[in-house]
Amino acid sequence: MKDLFTIALVWSTIRLATPLVLAALGGLFSERSGIINIALEGKMLAGAFTAAAVTYAADAKLGLGPASPWLGLLAGMGAGLLIAIIYAVVCIRYKADQVVSGTAINILMLGVPGFLSGAFFLSSGSTPQIPKEQLIPTTPIMIALALVPITWYVLYRTPFGLRLRSVGENPEAADAAGVSVARMRYAGVLLAGVLAGIGGAYLSIGQSSLFTRNMTSGRGFIALAALIFGKWRPVQTMLACLLFGFTEAISIQMQGVVKFGGEDIPVQFIQMVPYLLTIIVLAGFIGSSRPPRSLGIPYEKEK
Amino acid sequence: MNLLRQLLFPMIAVAAAFLVGGIMVLIVGDSPFEAYRLLLGSALSWPDGIGYTLFYATPLIFTGLAVLVALRCGLLNIGAEGQLYTAAFATAWVGIKLAAFPSLLLVLLCCLTAIVVGGLWGAIPGVLKARFGSHEVINTIMLNFVAVALVSYFTQYYYKIPGDPILQTVPVSGGAHIARLGKFIPGLPERIPLNLAFIMALLACGFVYLFLWRTKWGYEIRATGANPTAAEYGGISVRKQIILAMAVSGALAGMVGINEVLGYRYRYYDGFSANYGFTGIAVALLGRNHPAGVLLSAILFGMLIRGGIFVDAFTNNVTKDLVDVLQGMVILFVAAEALFRGPFGRFGLLKRSKV
Numbered sequence: 318m319k320d321l322f323t324i325a326l327v328w329s330t331i332r333l334a335t336p337l338v339l340a341a342l343g344g345l346f347s348e349r350s351g352i353i354n355i356a357l358e359g360k361m362l363a364g365a366f367t368a369a370a371v372t373y374a375a376d377a378k379l380g381l382g383p384a385s386p387w388l389g390l391l392a393g394m395g396a397g398l399l400i401a402i403i404y405a406v407v408c409i410r411y412k413a414d415q416v417v418s419g420t421a422i423n424i425l426m427l428g429v430p431g432f433l434s435g436a437f438f439l440s441s442g443s444t445p446q447i448p449k450e451q452l453i454p455t456t457p458i459m460i461a462l463a464l465v466p467i468t469w470y471v472l473y474r475t476p477f478g479l480r481l482r483s484v485g486e487n488p489e490a491a492d493a494a495g496v497s498v499a500r501m502r503y504a505g506v507l508l509a510g511v512l513a514g515i516g517g518a519y520l521s522i523g524q525s526s527l528f529t530r531n532m533t534s535g536r537g538f539i540a541l542a543a544l545i546f547g548k549w550r551p552v553q554t555m556l557a558c559l560l561f562g563f564t565e566a567i568s569i570q571m572q573g574v575v576k577f578g579g580e581d582i583p584v585q586f587i588q589m590v591p592y593l594l595t596i597i598v599l600a601g602f603i604g605s606s607r608p609p610r611s612l613g614i615p616y617e618k619e620k
Numbered sequence: 621m622n623l624l625r626q627l628l629f630p631m632i633a634v635a636a637a638f639l640v641g642g643i644m645v646l647i648v649g650d651s652p653f654e655a656y657r658l659l660l661g662s663a664l665s666w667p668d669g670i671g672y673t674l675f676y677a678t679p680l681i682f683t684g685l686a687v688l689v690a691l692r693c694g695l696l697n698i699g700a701e702g703q704l705y706t707a708a709f710a711t712a713w714v715g716i717k718l719a720a721f722p723s724l725l726l727v728l729l730c731c732l733t734a735i736v737v738g739g740l741w742g743a744i745p746g747v748l749k750a751r752f753g754s755h756e757v758i759n760t761i762m763l764n765f766v767a768v769a770l771v772s773y774f775t776q777y778y779y780k781i782p783g784d785p786i787l788q789t790v791p792v793s794g795g796a797h798i799a800r801l802g803k804f805i806p807g808l809p810e811r812i813p814l815n816l817a818f819i820m821a822l823l824a825c826g827f828v829y830l831f832l833w834r835t836k837w838g839y840e841i842r843a844t845g846a847n848p849t850a851a852e853y854g855g856i857s858v859r860k861q862i863i864l865a866m867a868v869s870g871a872l873a874g875m876v877g878i879n880e881v882l883g884y885r886y887r888y889y890d891g892f893s894a895n896y897g898f899t900g901i902a903v904a905l906l907g908r909n910h911p912a913g914v915l916l917s918a919i920l921f922g923m924l925i926r927g928g929i930f931v932d933a934f935t936n937n938v939t940k941d942l943v944d945v946l947q948g949m950v951i952l953f954v955a956a957e958a959l960f961r962g963p964f965g966r967f968g969l970l971k972r973s974k975v
Contacts, residue, residue, distance in 0.1 A: 355698075355757070403952075413955040416696050416757050420901055421951035427895070428944025435939030436648030442941070538761055545758060585773035592762040599754040608755075 326566055331458060332524060333569075334555075334562025336361065336516040336533075338461040340540035341547070341554050342468050343397075343512030348549060349472065350505030351485040351498075351611045355419030356404050357513050358537025359426035360397045364517025366430035368393030369444040369528035370437070376451045386453045390518050397514020398507060400426065405506040409499050412615035423537075431530055442530030444521075452526055457519035464512070468551040481505055485609035488616045498616045513537070542595040549609060561591040629957065630906050630917070637949035641942060648937040655938050659927030669926060671802075671812035675884075677922030678814075679704070679876040679893070681821035683900025684907060684914035685828050686742075686873035690756075691909055692832055693865035694845035699745060699760025700873035701897030702767030707738035707874030709771040711881045712888035715792025716779065723795035730796050731820075731878050738874015739867040741767065746866025750859035756866065764897070772890050779888070787890035798882045815883030817875070821918075824872060825911040831868070841865045873897065894925070902951045921947065 340361055344354040372389030375381040381388065404422055407413045431442040438444055472478040483491040484501040492498050520536070521528040539561050546561075547554030568584040642652035663673045683700040690697035711734040718726055745759040772787060779789035801818065802810035832838035843851040844861040852858050880892055899921055906920075907913025928943035 353757075355761075407952060407956040411956040413952075413957070416698070417901065417905065418952055418955040420698065420898060421948050421955060423948075424895065424898055424902070424944055424951065425948025428941040428946075428948060431939055431941035432644065432648070432945055435941060436937040439937075441939060535765060538765070541758070542762060583773050583777065585769040585776075589766050589769045592765045596748065596754075596759055596762050596766075599758055600748055600752040601754070 326563075326570060329566040329570065330559060330563045332562075333565045334558045335458045335461045335523075336519050336536055337540045337543055337558035337561060338465070338555050339457065339516030339519065340513045340537055341543045341558055342461075342464050342551065343509035343516070344541055344544045345468065345472075345549060345551060345554060346481065346512070347505045347509035348544065348612055349485045349609055350481050350502045351488065351609055351614065351616070352405075352408055352502050352506050353415040353419065353613045354506075354509055354541065355416050356400070356422035356537075357509070357540050358533055358535070359419075359422040359424075360400050360404075360510050360513035361517035361520070361533045361537045361540075362423075362426040362430060362531070363396040363400045364393035364514030365521040365532055366434070366444070366517075366528045367396035367514075368518030369447065369521035370434070372451055372522050373445050373447050373527075376447065377445070383451070385451045386447075386522050389522050390453065390457075390515065393518030393522075394511045394514040397510040397512070397517065399510075401507045401510020401513075404510070405503050408506070408615070409502050412617075415613050415615075427531060430528065434528070444528040447522060447526045449526065452522050453519075454523050457515060457523050460515060465551050465555045472551065477504075482609070484616075485611055488611050492616075492618065498618070502616075513540075516540070539591055542591050545608075546591075546595050546598050548607070560594075564588065564590045626908055626910075626913070630908060630913070630954070633906065633950055633953040634920070636953045637946050640949050641946045644945060645935075645938055645942070650935045650938050655931050655935055655942070658931050658934055659942075660923065661927075662930035663923035663927040667808045668812065671808055671814045672926045673919065673922040674818055675812065675814040675922070676925040677918040678818045678821050678879045679896040680899055680903050680918035680921050681915060682824065682872050682875045682879070683896045684903030684918050685824055685911065686869045686871075687900045687904035688907070688909050688911065688914055689828060689832070689841070689872060690865055690869040691904060692845045693841045693861055694848065695746075695749070695756050695862065695865060695869075696901075697742065697745075697760055697866065697869045697873075698757055698901070699742065699763050699897065700869075700876075700900050701893055701895070702760065702764035703738040703741045703870040703873035704876040704880075704893055704896060705764075705767045705771050706741045707734045707870075708877030708880050708892070709774065709789075709888045710734070710737040711877040712789050712792055713774075713779070715796035715881065715886075716790060719793030719795065721795065726793065726795045727798055727882065730792075730882055731875075734874045734877035734881075735871045736874075738877070739871035742870015742873065743863055743867040746863040749866075750862045768891075771888075775888060775890050788885075789888040791887045792881060796882055797886055798878070800883070813884045815879065817879035817883045820875065820878060822915070824875065825915050828872070829911045837864060873900070899947060902947050902954070905954045906950055 340357045344357050347354040368389040371392035372385045375385035375388045407418045408415050434444055435441055480496045481501050484498045488498045520532055543557035543561055544554050546557040564587050568587045645652040645655045663669050686700045687697055711730050714730050714733045745756045748754050748759050749756045775787055775789055781790050798816040800810050800815045802808040840856045841861050843856055844858050848858045903914055903917045906917040924943045928940035931938050932940035
C-alpha cells in the first residue's frame with residue numbers, strides 16, 4: 318500500500334482529473350441554471366475531435382507550427398459551444414425533454430467525428446497523429462485549476478451567479494424579479510459547452526496526440542457523477558474529480574490487480590468506485606446531495 | 621385518421637433526420653441518393669437484407685419495449701445497457717454451468733435467467749427511487765458502468781478460455797442453443813443469425829400491450845406515469861408501481877441476452893451491445909410509446925444498421941457512422957417535437973421530475 322502513493326501517481330491523478338474538472342464545472346453552470354447536462358459526453362467528444370483535427374490541419378497543412386494547438390484548443394471550445402447552442406435551443410426554446418435530447422446529442426457525437434474523419438482523413442474514426450511539439454499537455458491543467466476559484470467567485474459573489482442560481486432554484490421568482498430565465502439558462506448551457514469543449518480538447522491534444530473513436534469513454538458521465546458527488550458546488554466538485562481521477566490513475570497504473578493489505582483487488586472493482594459512490598450519495602447515505610430545485614423542468618412563462 | 625396522425629409525426633422526424641444526414645453526405649462529397657439507395661436496397665433484399673435487418677431489430681425491440689414500459693410510468697430507463705449486460709452474462713453462466721440438463725429445460729432456464737437477472741438489475745434503480753427518491757436517470761447511468769465492470773470481471777477471472785485474447789466466456793452447452801429461423805423458413809439460409817428470439821420479441825410486443833392496457837398492474841403503472849399525485853390519492857402505491865415498472869423494464873432489456881447468447885454467439889462476448897440500450901430510447905420515442913410503434917421503429921433502425929455496413933463499403937467517403945448520426949438526429953427531432961408544431965403546439969413529450 319505504501320508504494321502506491323508515488324509522485325507519478327499524484328501527477329497522473331491530476332492529469333486524469335483535469336478533463337473531469339473542466340467538464341464538471343461546465344455541467345455545474347448548466348445544472349445550476351436548471352438544465353440537466355447528460356450531454357457533457359457528447360460535448361467533450363466534439364471538443365476532442367475538433368481540437369485534434371484542427372491542430373493536425375493547422376500544423377501539417379497550413380504550417381502554423383506552435384500556433385496550431387492553440388488554434389485547436391479554440392476550435393475545440395467552438396465545437397463544444399456549437400453543440401451547446403443546439404442543445405440549448407432544443408431544451409430552452411423548444412422545451413424538449415432535457416435527458417432525451419442530451420442522449421440524442423451523445424449518440425450524434427458518437428457518429429459525427431467518425432463520419433467526418435472517415436471523409437477527411439480516410440480513416441475509420443481517428444485523426445492522424447499530431448507531432449509531440451504541437452501538443453499542450455499543461456495549459457489545460459492550469460485552466461482547470463484556475464477555474465475552480467473563478468467558478469466559486471462567479472457563482473457566489475457576482476450578480477450573474479446569483480441570477481444563475483435563482484433561475485435554477487425558483488424560476489418564477491427570478492422571472493418576477495425581472496431576470497430573464499431563458500437568457501440565464503442559455504448562458505449556463507453555453508458555458509458548459511465551452512468548458513466541456515476544453516476538457517475534450519485536453520484529451521486529444523494534451524493527454525494524447527490524436528482523436529480516437531469514443532475517446533472520452535464515459536468521462537462526461539463521470540464528470541456528471543462528480544458534480545452530483547460534489548453536491549453541485551465548485552470546490553467539492555473538484556475534490557470529487559480528483560477522487561475519481563485517482564481511482565482511474567490506480568486502475569491504469571496497476572494494470573490488473575491492486576494489492577491492498579495482502580489481498581488482490583481486481584481493477585474492475587476500483588473502476589466501479591466513482592459510480593457506486595454517486596449512487597450512495599444520491600440516495601442520501603453520506604450527507605444529502607440536493608439538486609437545484611427546478612433542474613430538468615422547462616420554464617413556462619406565465620401569460 | 622387518428623392512426624395517420626400518430627404516424628405522421630414520426631415520419632416527419634425521420635424525414636428531417638434523413639435530410640440532415642443527406643446534407644452531411646453531400647458535404648463529404650458523395651451522392652445522398654446513392655447512399656440512401658445503398659442503405660435501403662441492401663437492407664430490403666431477400667434473404668440476406670431482410671434476415672439481417674430483423675436480426676438487428678431483435679435487441680432493439682426488447683430495449684425499445686423496456687424504455688416504453690418505464691416511460692409509461694413516468695421513468696426514463698437509460699440503464700437498459702446495464703440490464704442487458706448482466707442478463708446476458710447470467711444467461712451464458714447458466715448455459716455453461718447446467719450443461720448436463722436436457723436441452724428444452726436448459727433453454728427454458730436460460731431464458732428465465734435472462735428475464736429475472738435483467739429484472740433484478742432494473743429493479744435496483746426502482747427501489748432507490750421509491751425508497752430514497754434518488755433519480756432513476758443518474759442511477760441507471762451509474763449502474764450501466766457498474767454492470768460493465770462487474771461482468772467483465774467475472775468473464776476475465778472465471779469463465780474465459782485461458783490464453784484467449786478476446787474477452788469472452790467459454791461457449792455455452794449445445795443444448796442451450798435456440799433454433800435459427802432459417803430452419804423453418806424456406807429460402808432463408810441458416811447462416812443468417814435471425815433466431816427464435818425474434819419471435820419472442822414479437823410476443824413481447826403483444827405481452828407489453830396486454831400488460832399495460834389490459835391488466836390492473838398496467839393500469840396502475842400508466843396512472844402513476846400520467847399523474848403520480850392523483851394515482852396516490854386514488855389508492856395506488858406509487859412506490860410499488862415504480863419498482864414494478866423498472867423490474868418489468870429491466871426484464872425486457874434482459875431478453876436481449878436470449879438473442880445474443882442463445883441465438884447468435886453461443887457465449888458471452890464482452891462489450892457485445894452496440895448501444896442497444898440507448899438506441900432503445902430512440903425506438904420507444906419514435907414508436908410513440910406504443911408496442912406496435914416500437915416494432916416498426918426497431919425494424920427501421922435494424923435497416924439502418926444493416927444498410928450502414930454497405931454504405932460504408934460502397935461509397936467513397938461515407939462511413940457507417942452515418943447510422944449513429946441518423947439515430948441521434950431522429951431522437952433530437954422527436955424530442956424537439958414542438959419544432960414541427962409551431963408556437964401553439966403542445967410542448968414536450970413527457971413530464972419529467974427533477975434530477
